[in-house]
């Protein structure tokens with residue numbers, strides 16, 4: 001927004017006051033809910049910057065899973081108390097995820113993880129396609145939203161079109177993407193946010209482009225889910241898939257599918273399995289102990305929002321929670337970016353301009369001249385910092401940027417339970433590890 005110079009001081013004052021009075025995350029109370037955060041490594045406090053690989057879980061999730069195994073453990077569909085309680089628990093988890101996604105409970109499918117769900121759905125979707133049909137995948141995506149489509153395309157004789165990126169800031173080239181969508185396109189598979197460089201894609205716009213030609217839009221929201229509010233009703237996507245272990249829950253995958261598609265597509269399934277949705281998409285016995293942690297995980301997020309006092313429903317509490325999470329993560333990102341930029345020879349991939357931070361989350365992919373990412377991750381790990389190195393399966397991106405053969409990136413993943421102090425300490429230790437910095441190298 002352009003503010004006229006004469007009212008600028010009043011506008012700045014207004015922003016300052018509203019920032020002061022608007023609610024903030026109560027970090028102390030949040031961190032106290034995550035027992036694992038209190039660990040130490042070689043006498044150093046453990047700093048979890050590995051959220052993109054999987055977040056930590058709050059005590060309420062641990063309690064729910066413990067309680068289920070101790071009291072309610074049974075198979076589903078039996079006519080006795082523990083089995084009935086199991087069915088009620090699964091229905092409760094589906095309802096919680098329906099609030100999380102903003103859809104109906106019968107549009108929520110449970111699976112082992114995002115990758116298996118995507119393989120299963122890609123093959124069911126492929127049954128409806130014919131040679132010559134086209135699909136679009138992107139260079140930015142995690143391979144779990146690429147390879148399932150490539151293998152299906154090979155089986156069905158489809159043409160695969162790749163949407164490219166702008167190399168300088170690792171954003172999707174939207175003109176290129178639009179040019180790859182045409183009357184033959186049957187599906188566009190795109191990530192909500194990059195698990196390597198943090199870019200947030202304009203998925204609503206992409207869904208619209210797909211729908212204009214009658215194609216399906218399949219969204220991988222695995223990396224976006226801990227950082228931003230998901231609203232499938234607003235996105236109007238056909239499918240959206242994510243993994244609860246990336247947003248403070250247990251290790252499993254969940255998929256939203258529009259009711260129409262869940263009914264009309266034909267799953268590969270065994271005969272006794274019902275044809276009712278969403279169950280016809282859930283093969284064999286589900287992972288009940290993991291599902292038993294899901295309501296608690298969604299409630300953990302909702303509770304953050306309820307503390308603002310504005311929320312009237314669980315959905316509005318989730319919305320309020322993400323406003324707080326976004327604000328805190330944005331501050332962490334700005335702080336981390338400013339600190340890292342002081343280190344000479346360090347390159348940050350992705351968007352680095354703070355005025356465009358709305359288009360990225362706090363996942364930072366870096367390389368430092370003369371230091372292999374694996375060496376840095378190992379040395380940081382010995383000092384208590386949990387980061388990741390390599391390609392994190394975003395292999396199409398690391399190959400494209402020419403860093404795959406030299407170890408990929410070092411990834412620093414910031415989530416809402418991280419603190420400014422952790423970021424400060426990280427920058428300090430990283431400087432010590434690499435042994436030189438801008439302040440020591442005044443030439444820069």
Ligand SMILES: Cc1ncc(COP(=O)(O)O)c(C=O)c1O
Nearest residue numbers: 113114115142144195222223243
């Ligand atoms: C963006 C993204 N998509 C997909 C996946 C795969 O998820 P899952 O491990 O649940 O199969 C990951 C895992 O890291 C991811 O970060």
